[in-house]
Amino acid sequence: MTKALERRAKLRTDLIQTAERMIAERGLAGLKTRDLARAIGCANGAVYNLVTDVDELVLRVGSRTLLRLDEALSTAESTGEPSPRETLVRIAIAYCDFAAENLELWRALFEHRMAADKILPDWSVNDQLQLFRHIYHPLALLFPKRSQEDLGITARSLFSAVHGMVALGLEQKLVAVPLPALRKEIADLVRAMIDGLVARTE
Structure with missing residues (x-):
């Protein structure tokens, strides 16, 4: 790799990492290309030589976030009681904590x-x-007779329910729920949903 390509690769990495820090500190609305360029020591227009546009930059940051979320969920999945029901509870709580x-x-x-x-x-x-x-x-362990398509729909439905509770529970408004209470409610919701689905198959 030439020095020019090495410098570009380093700048690109610096850009994505700086954007990540900026979003973490300011939120998505606080992401400004002028501030990013200043932080990594390049011209404002040079940012678009490193990524196609702001959309790509945000998606690259998102990929880093999803990778860390994946690691957190993997840890939750492999730690604790091995029953599929309790595994789903741990995954949901890990999602909330993340x-x-x-x-x-x-x-x-x-x-x-x-x-x-x-x-x-x-x-x-x-x-x-x-x-x-x-x-x-x-879910596949709990419902071995279900088709892949049906399992996929159930997985998305379960995620939507948990995500909705997390999104509302973490709102810094009147609907906010203290984290310990939110974790308990999420665990109760997942268990209730799984128990209900199991009962329907019996």
Whole structure:
């Protein structure tokens, strides 16, 4: 690799890491290319030589966030009681804890909106979809007769329920719920949903 390519690669890494810190501190709305350029020591326009546009930059930061979330969920999945039901509870609580500890970066995953005519890159779609395996695998053990399509729908429904509780519970408004109480409510919700689904198959 030439020195020019090495410098570009380093600047690109610096840009993504700086954007990550900026979002963590200011939220997605606080991400400014002028501030980013100043922080990494390049011209404002040079930012777009490192990434295609702000959308790509936010998605690259999002991929780093999803990777850390994946690690947190993997740890939760492999630690504790091995029953699929309790594994799903641990995964849900780990998701809640990750969101609370990385609030602005987690929010940015859902707040970022691309133009309607722009297509989400395959690498970004894959980064998102692979996380569903943490929910899918325990569900497949609980419901071995269900089709892959049905398991996928159940996995997304379970995620939506937990995500909704986390999103509302962590709001810094009247609907906010203290984290210990939120963790308990999420555990109760997941157990109730799983017990209800199991009862329907008996």
